[in-house]
Amino acid sequence: xxxxxxxxxxxxxxxxxxxxxLADALREDLGxxxxxxxxxxxxCGACTVLVDGEPARACLMFAVQxxxxxxxxxxxxxxxxxxxxxxxxxxxxxxxxxxxxCTPGMLISALHLLExxxxxxxxxxxxxxxGNICRCTGYTGIVDAxxxxxxxxxxxxxxxxxx
Amino acid sequence: MSDAExxxxxxxxxxxxxxxxxxxxxxxxxxxxxxxxxxxxxxxRHVAFVRSPMGHARITGVDTAAAVDAGYRVFTGAxxxxxxxxxxxxxxxxxxxxxxxxAWGKVRFAGEPVAAVVAGDRYRAEDACxxxxxxxxxxxxxxxxxxxxxxxxxxxxxxxxxxxRRFEAGxxxxxxxxxxxxxxxxxxxxxxxxxxxxxxxGVALWDAAERKLxxxxxxxxxxxxxxxxxxxxxxxxxxxxxxxxDVGGGFGVKAVLYPEDVALCLIARGMPGVPVxxxxxxxxHLAAATHARDHxxxxxxxxxxxxxxxxxxxxxxxxxxxxxxxxxTAGIEPLMAGGLLSGPYRLDNYRCTVRGVxxxxxxxxxxxxxxxxxxxxxxxxxxxxxxxELGLSGVDIRRRNLIRPQDIPYTMPSRLVDDSGHYGACLxxxxxxxxxxxxxxxxxxxxxxxxxxxxxxFAVYNELxxxxxxxxxxxxxxxxxxxxxxxxxxxxxxxxxxxxxxxSQGQGLETTVAxxxxxxxxxxxxxxxxxxxxxxxxxxxxxxxxxxxxxxGGGAAHRSAVAVRDKVLALAAxxxxxxxxxxxxxxxxxxxxxxxxxxxxxxxxxxxxxLESNRLPAGIEPGLEATQFYDPxxxxxxxxxxxxxxxxxxxxxxxRILSYVCVEDAGRVMHPQIVDGQIAGxxxxxxxxxxxxxxxxxxxxxLSTGTLLDYLMPTSAEIPELTIGHLARPAANPLGVRGVGExxxxxxxxxxxxxLGDALGVAVDTLPITPATVWSLMRGQEAGS
Ligand code: FES
Ligand code: FES
Numbered sequence: 001x002x003x004x005x006x007x008x009x010x011x012x013x014x015x016x017x018x019x020x021x022l023a024d025a026l027r028e029d030l031g032x033x034x035x036x037x038x039x040x041x042x043x044c045g046a047c048t049v050l051v052d053g054e055p056a057r058a059c060l061m062f063a064v065q066x067x068x069x070x071x072x073x074x075x076x077x078x079x080x081x082x083x084x085x086x087x088x089x090x091x092x093x094x095x096x097x098x099x100x101x102c103t104p105g106m107l108i109s110a111l112h113l114l115e116x117x118x119x120x121x122x123x124x125x126x127x128x129x130x131g132n133i134c135r136c137t138g139y140t141g142i143v144d145a146x147x148x149x150x151x152x153x154x155x156x157x158x159x160x161x162x163x
Numbered sequence: 164m165s166d167a168e169x170x171x172x173x174x175x176x177x178x179x180x181x182x183x184x185x186x187x188x189x190x191x192x193x194x195x196x197x198x199x200x201x202x203x204x205x206x207x208r209h210v211a212f213v214r215s216p217m218g219h220a221r222i223t224g225v226d227t228a229a230a231v232d233a234g235y236r237v238f239t240g241a242x243x244x245x246x247x248x249x250x251x252x253x254x255x256x257x258x259x260x261x262x263x264x265x266a267w268g269k270v271r272f273a274g275e276p277v278a279a280v281v282a283g284d285r286y287r288a289e290d291a292c293x294x295x296x297x298x299x300x301x302x303x304x305x306x307x308x309x310x311x312x313x314x315x316x317x318x319x320x321x322x323x324x325x326x327x328r329r330f331e332a333g334x335x336x337x338x339x340x341x342x343x344x345x346x347x348x349x350x351x352x353x354x355x356x357x358x359x360x361x362x363x364x365g366v367a368l369w370d371a372a373e374r375k376l377x378x379x380x381x382x383x384x385x386x387x388x389x390x391x392x393x394x395x396x397x398x399x400x401x402x403x404x405x406x407x408x409d410v411g412g413g414f415g416v417k418a419v420l421y422p423e424d425v426a427l428c429l430i431a432r433g434m435p436g437v438p439v440x441x442x443x444x445x446x447x448h449l450a451a452a453t454h455a456r457d458h459x460x461x462x463x464x465x466x467x468x469x470x471x472x473x474x475x476x477x478x479x480x481x482x483x484x485x486x487x488x489x490x491x492t493a494g495i496e497p498l499m500a501g502g503l504l505s506g507p508y509r510l511d512n513y514r515c516t517v518r519g520v521x522x523x524x525x526x527x528x529x530x531x532x533x534x535x536x537x538x539x540x541x542x543x544x545x546x547x548x549x550x551x552e553l554g555l556s557g558v559d560i561r562r563r564n565l566i567r568p569q570d571i572p573y574t575m576p577s578r579l580v581d582d583s584g585h586y587g588a589c590l591x592x593x594x595x596x597x598x599x600x601x602x603x604x605x606x607x608x609x610x611x612x613x614x615x616x617x618x619x620x621f622a623v624y625n626e627l628x629x630x631x632x633x634x635x636x637x638x639x640x641x642x643x644x645x646x647x648x649x650x651x652x653x654x655x656x657x658x659x660x661x662x663x664x665x666x667s668q669g670q671g672l673e674t675t676v677a678x679x680x681x682x683x684x685x686x687x688x689x690x691x692x693x694x695x696x697x698x699x700x701x702x703x704x705x706x707x708x709x710x711x712x713x714x715x716g717g718g719a720a721h722r723s724a725v726a727v728r729d730k731v732l733a734l735a736a737x738x739x740x741x742x743x744x745x746x747x748x749x750x751x752x753x754x755x756x757x758x759x760x761x762x763x764x765x766x767x768x769x770x771x772x773x774l775e776s777n778r779l780p781a782g783i784e785p786g787l788e789a790t791q792f793y794d795p796x797x798x799x800x801x802x803x804x805x806x807x808x809x810x811x812x813x814x815x816x817x818x819r820i821l822s823y824v825c826v827e828d829a830g831r832v833m834h835p836q837i838v839d840g841q842i843a844g845x846x847x848x849x850x851x852x853x854x855x856x857x858x859x860x861x862x863x864x865x866l867s868t869g870t871l872l873d874y875l876m877p878t879s880a881e882i883p884e885l886t887i888g889h890l891a892r893p894a895a896n897p898l899g900v901r902g903v904g905e906x907x908x909x910x911x912x913x914x915x916x917x918x919l920g921d922a923l924g925v926a927v928d929t930l931p932i933t934p935a936t937v938w939s940l941m942r943g944q945e946a947g948s
Contacts, residue, residue: 019286028284033201034194036411038360039445043871046360074194088192092184095836098844099669100191101360101411107192122884130880133871135360135412136669138843138907139879141836 003067007032008076016063022056023047025063026073034074034104038133045132048105049073055112074104077111086152087111087145096145098136105132110146118154122147178678178688179898182836186673186693187409197408199364199381200442207366208236208434210427210441211288213278213295214451215270218304218523218864219314222269222297225278230294236281236434237295240267243429246395248422248489253639257326257494260317260521262486264422264429270299271316271485272525273864274450279426281439304864308482308520309459316485316521325483325493326519326638330501332576333512335465338474342465346548352537352912353930354457354482355856357530357848358876359668361411362443363452365424367431375402378428381410383418383666384706387642389698391420391490392428407696413668414848415529416452418708420489423451449869453528454858457482458500458537464545470553470560474512477504477541481534483519484526491529493519494638499534502577506535506542507586507625507802508564513576523864529708532626532908536849539624540930543913547920557621557917558594562587565623579627579634581800583901585828586623588890589804592826593621596886602808602822606922615810617821618922622913623804626827628902629714629894631796646794647712648702649719651680651727653787655773657751657766659684659691661723664704665716666696670904671837672712676720678833679898683724684731685748686765702790710801710902713833714894718793721897726789734768734787737780799894801901803827805846805910809918813941816934818854818919825910826888830901838903839887845907846885851877853911857931 003014007030014029023040026032026049038046040059047058050072077085087110090096097103106129113120113128120128125146126139134142190196227237240263247261266277278295282288303313305323312323339345366379376398382388385405393400410417423441431439443452461478479500487493497517504515550560566573568584575581599619606617627634632645650662661680665672677691684691694700704716728748735753736743745756752761753768771778772787779785807823825846832838855875859867868874893899916927925940 017286024285027201028203031203032194033198034196036198036361037200037442037444038362038411039871041445041870041872044360044445044876074192078193084189084192091192092188095182095185095840097188097191097669098671098840099359099361099410099412100187100196101198101669103191104194126879130878133360133876133878135358135414135848135876136844137840138845138847138885139882140843140885141840143879 006070022061023058046105048108087149090145090149094145095141102134204438207438209285212276215275219302220299224298226296235291238279240265250487250489250492252492258320304523306860308480323521330515335474335514338512339465343468345465347463350460354858357414357416359412362448364442366440367427368438369431371435383413405698410668414531455530460541466549470563472564477515479517486526488528496534500538504538532905540912583800583802585802589826593804593806597806597824616922618918620914620918622910624909626801626906628710630798634798644705647704647716647719649723650790651723657769661693662701664701665712679720680724686751710904722791799901803906816938820883824886828890829903830894831899842907849908849911853915
């Protein structure tokens with residue numbers, strides 16, 4: 001089947017089997033291997049991407065369902081010049097990753113959380129990020145990172161200080 | 164946790180002890196990690212395994228015709244019958260058994276690979292699996308290690324016991340006769356699994372012309388895998404290259420050579436020039452990757468009226484699953500359980516029989532903390548039980564018995580030698596951080612005035628880390644795991660490339676090794692690049708297990724860096740006509756002691772070493788490189804204590820962690836964030852095992868928790884905020900470090916069971932502690948009162 005999908009701002013036309021998951025299309029057909037597969041049954045969140053701005057489990061979605069959609073993956077977060085997104089920067093600064101396997105899904109979930117709730121409490125972060133499993137960090141570094149990113153992003157979006 | 168520091172311009176201040184930015188993070192946060200599953204090679208084909216749906220059955224027929232007719236390559240047990248995995252050990256009671264690459268004759272656990280198919284993509288490979296027909300004749304299955312089998316798993320072991328060993332010291336009879344109280348318990352711990360977020364994966368490629376095998380694998384132990392593959396496939400070891408690129412967690416599960424790995428390599432040899440790839444899915448992983456911690460302890464302990472521990476007698480059965488795990492053997496859990504049961508407590512009279520029992524379940528293997536999350540639970544449980552009978556507090560009975568600094572070196576009843584002794588200090592610091600007295604007061608208040616019951620639990624433990632040749636990991640196997648190697652090379656431009664034998668599955672070894680080399684050599688952290696996980700580039704490393712790499716791989720990196728520094732200085736001394744003793748390297752600059760400005764840079768020395776041999780001082784060889792091994796000979800014990808306050812919801816049976824504290828002696832802390840991250844991650848795994856994670860087999864040997872919907876892994880909503888403290892007592896090795904990878908997992912079972920017991924006055928004998936467990940304990944209590 002013919003599918004037209006925009007991934008990280010770039011249009012792609014793919015001829016794809018109807019049973020192929022979005023995750024496999026991203027990873028194998030487009031070479032965007034940043035989106036990871038941890039369970040392939042919708043529990044771990046490693047495959048989380050944004051589809052038209054909403055988080056989706058790329059392992060549970062067929063690529064053909066993304067026809068006409070705009071998809072954001074972890075590869076789309078950093079600036080063109082390589083500058084890390086504040087969420088990525090915060091994960092590095094606060095040791096929000098160890099093996100890095102859950103990280104792409106964590107970053108996308110965190111990004112979506114901070115877009116919908118710019119100033120979440122640690123408890124809210126823990127609740128909202130609970131759709132993504134990390135086996136390495138014990139979550140401390142991840143919660144620290146999301147908290148730090150929220151403050152950087154709020155500072156950046158605030159109008160310049162007036163005395 | 165503190166922020167990672169920017170090292171740009173850090174100059175010569177040294178990087179060890181600081182949370183420098185991790186070298187691996189940039190690629191990992193931008194989606195450019197290099198995991199095995201990301202690998203795409205020209206002409207690559209995909210493998211899927213046909214797995215047994217039965218726990219125990221004779222295979223009466225394998226029909227591959229339909230799959231072959233449809234154009235698929237199919238391999239069955241008969242194709243690979245010439246190769247078996249036979250984990251060897253020289254222990255007297257050990258019964259050696261074979262694990263087939265693909266089952267033939269019979270299957271011994273549900274999920275065991277029976278056939279393999281090769282197709283153009285994974286979808287088609289799974290289609291092909293459906294076309295392979297296997298006929299089974301079911302046999303009675305045994306899933307419990309303390310039940311007699313109707314039909315043994317292996318004919319060589321009619322009682323299913325693959326290994327039995329007794330530890331004995333002093334006289335338990337005399338000790339019990341003198342005891343004021345002897346407590347006796349039967350404790351059962353829950354089977355669970357390491358479950359790294361990246362499942363297993365491999366790509367194998369056979370070059371027929373050169374007779375060379377390349378195997379990309381998410382393994383923790385590439386050099387051991389190379390050694391084993393060379394032996395199994397009868398190849399010169401130099402013709403086998405194992406590459407472990409980025410690996411998404413391991414925790415011991417990936418320190419094993421699996422039949423699927425060997426199958427992949429054999430398939431590759433049958434399809435020269437075609438890279439064959441297998442990426443495991445989670446359902447396969449839960450069914451067929453190694454499990455752990457399925458133990459029963461029959462334990463008695465005698466105490467004097469002041470709480471002094473007089474004697475311990477135990478009988479420990481460990482469910483080792485269907486096969487003796489390769490290459491570690493079925494001894495891995497039972498021997499660790501018996502060797503370290505007494506933990507950080509002084510004990511003279513000890514008798515412990517341990518056995519590894521085969522069953523029709525997935526093989527057990529090494530999992531972070533090997534056996535000790537269970538054995539610590541057993542030991543701490545009898546301490547709490549005795550304290551209650553003697554009217555002592557849990558804190559007092561522990562303090563009364565802990566190995567103290569003045570006891571060091573302390574020979575444990577299993578004859579392991581403890582070099583730590585800092586247990587009391589860890590416990591005191593943990594109680595202080597917990598706010599022990601306040602929680603006790605709050606507990607008393609609630610008991611008087613009503614409110615959800617509160618309990619406090621503890622665990623004190625010793626983590627045996629960085630084992631050298633004298634304490635080598637594993638039970639008398641054909642290899643001794645004491646040393647690692649490292650090569651440090653200063654390139655002609657003065658930058659440094661390190662080829663280290665360590666591997667990393669998230670522990671940040673590229674970073675830590677770079678820190679060690681930068682400081683040892685006297686250059687900036689940013690000047691050092693570290694390459695790991697490729698047997699063609701690093702000389703040797705046993706890999707990641709037993710919390711060994713910071714101590715051993717780190718020691719090798721340090722020694723190599725110092726050797727290169729010595730050569731840089733000798734060369735510089737010749738160029739400057741100065742005495743070596745008067746020269747220092749800092750931040751890549753070489754200066755004469757007492758002079759304000761540097762005379763020479765490491766880069767200039769490197770240029771001479773490679774490109775300007777006309778300037779080489781007499782007697783100095785070109786090049787700037789050194790390779791050194793390090794073996795600590797003994798191990799370094801790391802002391803740890805954990806404590807928690809929990810609250811029990813009497814209506815739902817839910818246990819809520821109000822505060823969780825861990826204090827460990829990691830020795831010298833090389834990278835505070837990484838060390839705390841290891842501790843937090845291991846505590847979280849321990850909490851998962853204590854409260855949620857449970858692999859359950861039905862009587863026929865079917866795994867009834869085969870997806871992440873039934874096998875519950877803790878998320879950020881379950882794991883509480885953790886308070887982590889340190890006692891940094893340098894160990895006796897070049898860097899003063901102790902391993903820190905596993906200790907955190909040792910406490911949670913004991914802490915949470917103890918806390919629940921303290922809250923409700925019940926005895927927790929079975930794990931995990933689910934709301935249903937709590938509820939039935941409360942019901943039992945009501946019925947009893
Ligand atoms: S891989 Fe999609 S949720 Fe786990
Ligand atoms: S960093 Fe390894 S799973 Fe999260």
